[in-house]
Amino acid sequence: MSYCICVDIGATRLRVGLGIRSGEILDIVEKSTREIVLEWKDELSIARGIEDLIRRLLSKNNVDLDKIVGIGIGSIGPLDVRRGVIVHPPNLPLADIDYVVKDYLEDKFGKKVVMLNDCVTAVWGEKWYGAGKECSNIVYVTFSTGIGGGVIVNDTLLLGADGNAHEVGHVTVDPRPDALRCGCGGIGHWEAYCSGIGIPRFCKLLADNELKSLYERSLIKGVDFQNYDLFTRKFFEYLKQNDEFCKQVFEKISFFNAVGMSTVIHYYNPEIIIIGGSIAINNSDEILQFRKYLNLFLMRGIRVPEFRISPLGDYAILKGAIALVFNTPPTYVKFVRE
Numbered sequence: 001m002s003y004c005i006c007v008d009i010g011a012t013r014l015r016v017g018l019g020i021r022s023g024e025i026l027d028i029v030e031k032s033t034r035e036i037v038l039e040w041k042d043e044l045s046i047a048r049g050i051e052d053l054i055r056r057l058l059s060k061n062n063v064d065l066d067k068i069v070g071i072g073i074g075s076i077g078p079l080d081v082r083r084g085v086i087v088h089p090p091n092l093p094l095a096d097i098d099y100v101v102k103d104y105l106e107d108k109f110g111k112k113v114v115m116l117n118d119c120v121t122a123v124w125g126e127k128w129y130g131a132g133k134e135c136s137n138i139v140y141v142t143f144s145t146g147i148g149g150g151v152i153v154n155d156t157l158l159l160g161a162d163g164n165a166h167e168v169g170h171v172t173v174d175p176r177p178d179a180l181r182c183g184c185g186g187i188g189h190w191e192a193y194c195s196g197i198g199i200p201r202f203c204k205l206l207a208d209n210e211l212k213s214l215y216e217r218s219l220i221k222g223v224d225f226q227n228y229d230l231f232t233r234k235f236f237e238y239l240k241q242n243d244e245f246c247k248q249v250f251e252k253i254s255f256f257n258a259v260g261m262s263t264v265i266h267y268y269n270p271e272i273i274i275i276g277g278s279i280a281i282n283n284s285d286e287i288l289q290f291r292k293y294l295n296l297f298l299m300r301g302i303r304v305p306e307f308r309i310s311p312l313g314d315y316a317i318l319k320g321a322i323a324l325v326f327n328t329p330p331t332y333v334k335f336v337r338e
């Protein structure tokens with residue numbers, strides 16, 4: 001049997017799995033990305049962390065390196081896809097570093113390495129092993145710390161001039177000059193309002209202004225806006241308990257989600273939009289509520305796609321990484337050659 005190594009480089013966890021062609025993941029080992037970055041503090045930190053985990057995984061499972069076909073990687077961005085480098089990742093503790101990944105692993109293991117953005121990898125995983133199997137036009141949208149996307153049009157994985165054809169989280173949903181500023185530097189972006197990091201900021205804006213009196217009576221009052229991970233979890237917990245402040249904020253979030261999704265629909269004409277990421281997976285009924293506002297924004301006659309919460313869930317990136325090895329996207333092959 002032949003195997004592949006699948007890698008998910010996340011802001012919190014680095015996961016390395018042993019995969020086979022059917023998409024099954026036989027075993028996973030993981031380590032904190034932060035720890036790995038702070039252990040070496042240089043441009044090879046992440047690559048060395050992956051190397052260690054691969055060696056551990058192979059010996060644990062008694063698999064010889066000869067049996068490995070290649071290494072697929074879905075990574076946090078931004079990426080220089082041609083060089084296989086993570087460029088100044090804002091969500092890692094040492095953001096000034098460019099992390100060299102691909103060349104190092106190719107040298108160490110002598111195997112093909114295919115590395116793409118995590119959401120681009122996830123959409124490829126959904127196409128081969130998940131909700132996109134029957135479709136040629138698929139968009140994957142993730143709601144987690146940020147909002148990310150991956151796009152397949154007519155079976156072609158879109159990469160764009162620099163590999164950024166999928167940055168749907170940065171479409172503008174609020175064009176006013178005093179709109180919230182996004183982590184990327186732009187203003188009024190979808191991610192600035194509706195992501196794990198955006199929701200606390202949007203709540204703060206409304207708590208200071210139009211929803212001030214509701215905030216005073218809200219269960220969420222006192223939860224630290226800066227601790228975005230905890231805040232967003234509490235936000236959905238209290239939303240489900242019918243907290244009035246959370247409910248009113250969430251109506252606005254759903255409205256912006258409809259703006260973002262309608263833009264995605266107009267751009268790519270998908271048959272299906274698969275929604276992943278921890279926020280969507282843990283709060284699927286809530287996240288899908290944007291559908292009631294969708295018609296406000298959609299062009300008449302355009303196909304309304306099916307919306308599905310990702311069946312691959314937390315494994316979408318790892319499964320996508322398996323598909324990157326066994327079914328390498330032709331767009332990628334062409335892209336790295338140019």
Ligand SMILES: [Zn+2]
Pocket residue numbers: 169170182183184185186189191192
């Ligand atoms: Zn942005």
